Amino acid sequence: xxxxxxxxxxxxxxxxxxxxxxxxxxxxxxxxxxxxxxxxxxxxxxxxxxxxxxxxxxxxxxxxxxxxxxxxxxxxxxxxxxxxxxxxxxxxxxxxxxxxxxxxxxxxxxxxxxxxxxxxxxxxxxxxxxxxxxxxxxxxxxxxxxxxxxxxxxxxxxxxxxxxxxxxxxxxxxxxxxxxxxxxxxxxxxxxxxxxxxxxxxxxxxxxxxxxxxxxxxxxxxxxxxxxxxxxxxxxxxxxxxxxxxxxxxxxxxxxxxxxxxxxxxxxxxxxxxxxxxxxxxxxxxxxxxxxxxxxxxxxxxxxxxxxxxxx
Numbered sequence: 001x002x003x004x005x006x007x008x009x010x011x012x013x014x015x016x017x018x019x020x021x022x023x024x025x026x027x028x029x030x031x032x033x034x035x036x037x038x039x040x041x042x043x044x045x046x047x048x049x050x051x052x053x054x055x056x057x058x059x060x061x062x063x064x065x066x067x068x069x070x071x072x073x074x075x076x077x078x079x080x081x082x083x084x085x086x087x088x089x090x091x092x093x094x095x096x097x098x099x100x101x102x103x104x105x106x107x108x109x110x111x112x113x114x115x116x117x118x119x120x121x122x123x124x125x126x127x128x129x130x131x132x133x134x135x136x137x138x139x140x141x142x143x144x145x146x147x148x149x150x151x152x153x154x155x156x157x158x159x160x161x162x163x164x165x166x167x168x169x170x171x172x173x174x175x176x177x178x179x180x181x182x183x184x185x186x187x188x189x190x191x192x193x194x195x196x197x198x199x200x201x202x203x204x205x206x207x208x209x210x211x212x213x214x215x216x217x218x219x220x221x222x223x224x225x226x227x228x229x230x231x232x233x234x235x236x237x238x239x240x241x242x243x244x245x246x247x248x249x250x251x252x253x254x255x256x257x258x259x260x261x262x263x264x265x266x267x268x269x270x271x272x273x274x275x276x277x278x279x280x281x282x283x284x285x286x287x288x289x290x291x292x293x294x295x296x297x298x299x300x301x302x303x304x305x306x307x308x309x310x311x312x
Contacts, residue, residue, distance in 0.1 A: 031096035038100040073114045126180040136173045
């Protein structure tokens with residue numbers, strides 16, 4: 001009995017206790033074991049829960065479009081094979097650990113959903129991965145506008161160690177959400193509870209990003225652009241030429257858009273940089289005032305509702 005207990009303890013320790021310096025991570029046995037365990041457990045729980053919910057709420061059970069099985073399924077299978085083949089050569093057995101990430105597990109679960117024709121599983125994958133993969137859109141947009149990653153989720157793309165094949169096998173963070181949305185496009189919002197929750201999350205997240213960009217970056221730039229345009233809209237041609245030469249409208253706006261002022265010696269660029277900082281501070285204050293006003297309005301509405309209930 002003692003030998004059995006010690007053997008079971010050793011196997012459990014080998015399977016489930018993490019140790020970064022252990023040699024088991026350099027071989028293929030433990031990574032493959034952990035990959036199979038994560039995939040099998042997630043698929044098993046997913047099938048059981050989807051069947052339970054579809055039996056309890058038959059309105060949720062809806063079919064996916066025909067093109068998803070004919071076109072999307074082979075695309076996802078080929079892409080998954082590409083990920084494994086490319087990253088096995090580059091990273092070795094550690095690729096099987098990476099398959100336990102949510103974005104990679106979502107590919108496998110969607111393949112199983114397409115084979116089972118389960119729209120509920122596709123919707124659940126859309127909601128789960130939207131948190132991480134929506135941040136990719138914010139990161140890439142910020143990089144194209146400012147040259148910096150505001151969040152840093154997709155920053156590893158610019159590392160010198162990342163190869164082109166690694167970048168190609170990371171593109172599913174961009175096209176995977178639109179693909180799932182196209183699959184669930186014709187499903188009704190009232191009957192598809194998961195589609196409604198995914199849509200609500202997407203709307204709230206887009207509102208948050210819109211406000212963030214509006215209060216931090218966009219509003220100061222456009223306010224400054226309007227000021228420069230107002231200066232340029234002078235009837236006298238001589239005065240207009242002087243203002244345009246003083247401000248250097250195109251150059252200054254280009255530098256402000258990319259948050260760079262190259263000519264440090266130029267006084268106009270310094271003045272415009274100071275104006276931009278002031279406008280940024282004003283926009284942040286306006287955003288805080290907006291939130292305070294919204295809280296006050298909600299409190300007033302709640303008080304009115306309570307008074308109405310007391311009177312009735």
